[in-house]
Amino acid sequence: MARTTLTVDLSAIAANWRALDALGPQTAATLKADAYGTGLGPVARTLAAAGARSFFVALAEEGAALRAILGPGPEIAVYSGHMAGDAPLLRDADLIAMLNAPEQVTRHLSQTPDLSFGVQLDTGMNRLGMEAADWARLAPTLLGRGPALVMSHLACADAPDHPMNAAQLAEFRRMTDGLGLRRSLSATGGILLGRDYHFDLTRPGIGLHGAAPFTAGRAALHLALPVIQTRPLAVGETVGYGNSWTAARPTRLATVSAGYADGIHRVLSNRIRLWHGDTPCPVVGRVSMDLITVDITDLPDTPATLDLLGPHQGVDDLAEAAGTIGYEMLTGLGARYARVHVGGA
Numbered sequence: 001m002a003r004t005t006l007t008v009d010l011s012a013i014a015a016n017w018r019a020l021d022a023l024g025p026q027t028a029a030t031l032k033a034d035a036y037g038t039g040l041g042p043v044a045r046t047l048a049a050a051g052a053r054s055f056f057v058a059l060a061e062e063g064a065a066l067r068a069i070l071g072p073g074p075e076i077a078v079y080s081g082h083m084a085g086d087a088p089l090l091r092d093a094d095l096i097a098m099l100n101a102p103e104q105v106t107r108h109l110s111q112t113p114d115l116s117f118g119v120q121l122d123t124g125m126n127r128l129g130m131e132a133a134d135w136a137r138l139a140p141t142l143l144g145r146g147p148a149l150v151m152s153h154l155a156c157a158d159a160p161d162h163p164m165n166a167a168q169l170a171e172f173r174r175m176t177d178g179l180g181l182r183r184s185l186s187a188t189g190g191i192l193l194g195r196d197y198h199f200d201l202t203r204p205g206i207g208l209h210g211a212a213p214f215t216a217g218r219a220a221l222h223l224a225l226p227v228i229q230t231r232p233l234a235v236g237e238t239v240g241y242g243n244s245w246t247a248a249r250p251t252r253l254a255t256v257s258a259g260y261a262d263g264i265h266r267v268l269s270n271r272i273r274l275w276h277g278d279t280p281c282p283v284v285g286r287v288s289m290d291l292i293t294v295d296i297t298d299l300p301d302t303p304a305t306l307d308l309l310g311p312h313q314g315v316d317d318l319a320e321a322a323g324t325i326g327y328e329m330l331t332g333l334g335a336r337y338a339r340v341h342v343g344g345a
């Protein structure tokens with residue numbers, strides 16, 4: 001087994017989408033960055049089969065790839081809006097550009113005035129979206145052309161008690177109430193804040209993968225790392241770059257195929273465990289580019305693989321140990337892993 005396999009449970013992703021859909025109004029799916037690294041094609045087809053009719057991506061190129069997968073019909077919207085050079089893609093793939101600045105409005109109306117579009121409003125995050133003053137000035141023109149959707153994005157939705165949530169909600173309402181628009185404010189975190197935040201359409205991404213803040217979701221990933229070699233160590237022998245670990249007991253050591261080039265951050269050295277069934281096996285020594293060393297002394301024999309992601313350890317556990325978030329672990333995982341999808345429709 002030369003190539004490591006990342007197994008994606010599509011039935012878990014479909015179940016997570018349904019669970020989020022049950023909480024609110026129409027539910028889209030955010031599938032940017034190759035569906036957060038889990039595989040755009042299989043995930044998109046699964047969610048379409050589960051009933052999703054609306055999808056979001058970050059870039060027009062991603063939208064074109066998604067249109068080729070889904071065929072005509074489902075709505076595909078692009079968060080980065082209409083960037084220079086996007087016109088042919090937007091047209092050919094029937095994408096909805098979420099216009100986010102006056103320059104994008106100008107570009108859209110001059111290059112693709114016949115294409116449907118959406119508007120992204122800034123309600124305080126100051127990342128993407130039209131400022132209130134620009135919106136006030138451009139709204140008459142834009143409203144006359146009937147935007148398909150108006151949206152904004154919450155900066156602190158993963159912290160339910162943060163006052164920013166209510167402030168952004170109030171600002172979104174102030175900018176859009178009474179205009180008869182189809183509206184979207186919430187990603188995964190906002191869905192969990194409750195009905196006031198749902199409007200007409202929600203746009204979960206991370207929650208589809210059962211990661212925080214949707215901790216009630218089902219984990220969708222299993223990652224088993226092939227064991228390449230094992231060796232016995234005597235007390236006092238050291239392991240890996242920088243001698244960062246020393247055997248305190250007679251130890252059986254396994255070297256597995258994965259490293260920081262696969263998104264297993266070097267900072268996880270000596271901090272996480274791999275699993276064989278229910279038995280934890282500590283990672284010892286430095287994580288290197290392609291290899292991780294593991295103490296398997298407590299196993300009765302040598303397994304073919306050890307689990308990095310599975311029932312005992314999810315992306316959020318790795319993220320916490322690495323001092324980051326599940327989103328970054330997920331999207332950084334294994335460009336060279338074979339993605340195997342199970343449980344699909």
Ligand SMILES: *Cc1c(COP(=O)(O)O)cnc(C)c1O
Nearest residue numbers: 030153187188203204205206207
């Ligand atoms: C990525 C993204 C989403 C999805 O967010 P999750 O937290 O993954 O659910 C929704 N809206 C915008 C604007 C995004 O950039």
